[in-house]
Amino acid sequence: MTDTRALAAQALAEVALRGASQRDATERYAPRLADPRDRALFTALVSDGARWWLRFDAAMDRLLEKPLRQKEPAVHALLVLGLVQLEILQMPDYAAVAATVQAARALQRPRMAGLVNAILRRWQRERVELLAALDAKPQTRHAHPAWLAKAIARDWPEHADAVMAADNIEPPLMLRANRRRTTRDALLERLRAAGYTVDTHPWLDDGIVLPHSTDVTRMPGFAEGHFAVQDGAAQAAADLAEVRDGLRVLDACAAPGGKACHLLERAKVELIALESDAGRAKRITQNLDRLGLAAGLVIGDAGQPEAWWDGRRFDRILIDAPCSATGVLRRRPDVRLHRRDSDIATLAAQQRRILQALWPLLAPGGRLVYVTCSLLKAENEAVVGEFLASQPAARAAAFTLPSGQSAGLGWQILPGDGDLDGMYYAVLERP
Template sequence: MSQAISVRALAAESLAGIALSGHSLREVADRALPRLADPRDRALLTALLHEGARWWPRFDAALDRLLAKPIRRNEPAVHALLVTALVQLEVLQMPGYAAVAATVEAVRELRRPRLAGMANAVLRRWLREREALLAELDATPATRHAHPAWLASALAHDWPGRADEIMAAANHEPPLMLRVNRRRTDRDALATTLREAGQDIQPHDWLADGLVLPHSTDVTRLPGFAAGHFAVQDGAAQVPADLLDLADGQRVLDACAAPGGKACHALERADVTLLAVESESRRAPRIRQNLDRLGLAAEVVVGDAGDTAAWWDGRPFDRVMIDAPCSATGVIRRRPDVRLHRRAADIPALVAQQRRILAACWDTLATGGTLLYVTCSLLRAENEGVVGAFLGERTDATVVPFTLPVGQAAAIGWQILPGDGDLDGMYYALLRKTG
């Protein structure tokens, strides 16, 4: 039994856990990858998991057309294996005979030999009827772009005329973006070091600390990682440090702080006293790990950002940043499993939580201070809907206008859509406390 077939069987079991049992791609990959020693096998598994999650809504629907009876409930691993086979054929562009043969063998490895003939027949039918089946899938925006139907509909409502463009952008592999830790090096020096190590790296056009690699790589192996010379952070997430207008001596609150990228960037920019609040105890250690590697210091508290009595000492903050819990619909290209786990029914609860956190954290802000409300959502209800409702209830808040080189003005604030400037989708609203 070859290791390559083992990769496919492992991918099928792992993808079934992501798509059908609600497990996160990151957690599943962290468990599965150490089981493979060969870097090529690890690369194939990574591709199958990411592209399998990304294209699941499309090829899951294709299997409903190819199978006489659904098997996703009774045979989840085999169903996921067939999805990965279609991914190999249509996304990874592997030869048909090889993908079919390897998939049939993987069915046997999954101890389902009685289903081997069915898998062979399904995939050969796909190859015979491919053009007609693809046309049928392409006829509907949800299956054309592999988005859940509720999200395709919501994007069409919120972004009329642009939903196809937004969903298409979410299906392209994003570049790998680094943020230079200016406390330990500068961008030109780091770029030179990485180029000497064979990396095709370029400075970002307008983000002062940004460097761009065209493809993902194991950043832990890059020179300077262990020494804390850089962190991985999409350019859209590097914007807040500019908008906050940080200066030495300020007190800064980073609410909803994990994994700590924006907090670390603030500390790299100025000598501020920063409090990072994170509600999930399992995620808080990642903040501390990032601070330690980058040589930065902050107070990290596990607590509900909306329950300020539990963690605030009463001294006002000059700057408050709320990276609010949200639908994550703006980062689907980077986190493809979001499209499998998020539901329309989640949005009202998220909006209620966002409004509660915004109102509570506003009370910790000093008069004359600014609060930056951020989400990685594309849905207006979570963005200008939340901020607009807040402004309607307060007399001491004004909007601070700004523009960015990419994106577009929202009714309140600014929205970057996926692919704008090759960045993730993100929303920002900057508010000043007037009295």
């Protein structure tokens, strides 16, 4: 099967109804499409399908007499994609409906083609009333699960609508110039000469911004390791770590290695990249090799240093803690379909365990940077506050970033602040 919409419907059904990750589903289905334009459409459909699933899946409950999720998951996903084409991608009505009906046939569901046509036509007739009903609730207005919409409103009442709206806007592509192999100015010049629209980031020394995603592997300088893909919010970690030549550094929970590589690009440090998942650790090695960097790679649990630590303390520790990823929904829209309210307490317990276990490894005068890509206070301020209460010797350093806002014991970048992903930072110092 090479029908783009049919393939996208199969992939989306796996993501939304069977719990597959968007990345895995895309990697499984996209290679069947030879034309780059078809692959681009496939990617847009799956991404926006996951992003807007909770809005248009709810619409199907109003449009269908009998649900199709269980008996015909791919057809149900195809109907959601029909609405995505009409409402989000703004495709011409006739073309979107006709192509979606044809995709039902490509799914070998010819008897469902008439239903697909009827449902999409009904949407067009009743569009105003149906949209009003969906807009009446935050979860269907912004396509966020109800528990998360409630949590955002609780933690960030003045910003809740803006945060959820930002989650549904395609983010820019951000690169990080590898100063070990080039300069940002030289890389900008090379990319512009190749026809790319690029600009510097306003406050990140290594940041480069493109307005839209593209295949970075085809860009000049990729094969030579002149840059890496990394959102600007994540690039701030290197600034806060304040590394300099000769320091010993631990990057805990390091995969896929973006922050570790950035630290190595900034200074000649002895860096240990710690990762508990051997499969994910392979990505660290791949990134180090392409960028021409070297680090010690250790497979181990950050919460059990006795199993891997050699007894030498670190001058800097970066804890990129496992978290809900609620700050990066605009880049990883499938997270909103898979994350559950019950996950938060479990993640916070893991974050506390890691922070308590690694603190004794920090040398006097050292600095520990605690990071999550979450915007929930239970994973951020609450974890850091509880830790500080248990460690009288620890001190929270005061700092600000040009984007975001104070979060009491740290700094919170909310999704969309400075056109960045959502990320929390706290800096802890040991006298």
